[in-house]
Amino acid sequence: MEITLTGITTTGTPHLGNYVGAILPAIEASRRHDVQSFYFLADYHALIKCQDPAQVHRSRLEVAATWLALGLDIDNVIFYAQSDIPEILELTWIITCVTAKGLMNRAHAYKAAVAENLADPDGDPDKGVTMGLFSYPILMAADILMFKARKIPVGRDQIQHLEMARDIAARFNHLYGEHFVLPEAVVDEKTAVLVGLDGRKMSKSYGNTIPLFEPEKSLRKLIMRIKTNSLPPEAPKDPETCTLFQIYQAFARAEETAAIRARYAQGIGWGEMKQILFEHLNSRLSEPRQRYHELLQTPDHIERILKQGAQRAREHSAPFLAELRRAVGIRPLG
Numbered sequence: 069m070e071i072t073l074t075g076i077t078t079t080g081t082p083h084l085g086n087y088v089g090a091i092l093p094a095i096e097a098s099r100r101h102d103v104q105s106f107y108f109l110a111d112y113h114a115l116i117k118c119q120d121p122a123q124v125h126r127s128r129l130e131v132a133a134t135w136l137a138l139g140l141d142i143d144n145v146i147f148y149a150q151s152d153i154p155e156i157l158e159l160t161w162i163i164t165c166v167t168a169k170g171l172m173n174r175a176h177a178y179k180a181a182v183a184e185n186l187a188d189p190d191g192d193p194d195k196g197v198t199m200g201l202f203s204y205p206i207l208m209a210a211d212i213l214m215f216k217a218r219k220i221p222v223g224r225d226q227i228q229h230l231e232m233a234r235d236i237a238a239r240f241n242h243l244y245g246e247h248f249v250l251p252e253a254v255v256d257e258k259t260a261v262l263v264g265l266d267g268r269k270m271s272k273s274y275g276n277t278i279p280l281f282e283p284e285k286s287l288r289k290l291i292m293r294i295k296t297n298s299l300p301p302e303a304p305k306d307p308e309t310c311t312l313f314q315i316y317q318a319f320a321r322a323e324e325t326a327a328i329r330a331r332y333a334q335g336i337g338w339g340e341m342k343q344i345l346f347e348h349l350n351s352r353l354s355e356p357r358q359r360y361h362e363l364l365q366t367p368d369h370i371e372r373i374l375k376q377g378a379q380r381a382r383e384h385s386a387p388f389l390a391e392l393r394r395a396v397g398i399r400p401l402g
């Protein structure tokens with residue numbers, strides 16, 4: 069059966085942009101029976117960006133609770149934490165030893181960090197660059213290669229990492245025989261990129277996000293803060309350049325969107341549109357929000373689910389790692 073795999077970095081609190089762009093399509097895909105899917109919390113990846121233990125811990129809990137609250141089908145997919153699979157880190161070292169340093173030098177995230185350092189003419193190019201950041205793509209390659217996943221649904225920013233995983237796998241196979249499946253990025257061009265409070269892409273790095281499970285009152289407040297232009301209520305308005313419309317469209321059915329588009333053409337007041345958007349989001353999110361808060365109250369339940377997932381995942385990773393160790397010459401002496 070075809071194997072797919074999705075990694076979710078556990079940093080920060082999931083927001084509407086994550087929901088529309090990544091979580092919703094992945095949860096829908098989790099119900100497919102023609103593929104075996106692996107979904108995991110990339111919590112060792114989180115250590116690269118965050119060295120506050122309380123925040124690392126909290127984010128693992130929030131991200132796991134979010135996916136469960138939204139209906140991830142955990143009987144059908146294998147759902148686990150990366151940190152519960154020790155074989156992934158052993159594999160990381162094994163493939164680190166076949167990865168060219170020059171390949172890692174070309175990684176966008178690393179290059180961006182160096183370029184930023186060099187913006188200061190006296191700057192140290194390596195300032196703030198840990199080996200974790202530098203080796204990030206190798207850990208990601210291990211996540212994927214460990215489970216022989218072929219199709220990896222990712223955002224555009226991850227395409228280079230998938231190419232690197234392929235390169236690493238091919239190099240290993242060349243040296244030690246055909247052990248790894250070469251993975252491919254699957255980029256869904258149709259998934260919406262949501263705009264944030266200030267009209268730029270909704271992103272943690274711009275601080276313009278609306279958290280997915282914000283309590284009702286502050287959800288309303290955030291929506292009231294979304295930037296609009298100063299046209300009077302009766303003036304016809306362009307939905308395509310309007311943040312309120314963009315968000316509404318991402319959550320609404322086609323007929324609902326068409327009806328609102330017609331209202332824009334007639335002229336709709338911003339206050340009224342904000343109210344419509346709030347009510348629509350709130351009705352969509354209130355049920356999973358309640359489940360989310362219940363899940364946060366029972367972290368040991370979530371932990372059990374993750375441990376069960378890890379057990380299923382290790383049925384694959386443990387024998388495969390044993391095979392790989394033998395392949396590189398780490399095997400009993402007698």
Ligand code: TRP
Pocket residue numbers: 073074075076077110113207208211212220221222226
């Ligand atoms: N790097 C990915 C991101 O930031 C998360 C991730 C880690 C991942 N390991 C993965 C995604 C393996 C797909 C496959 O979005």
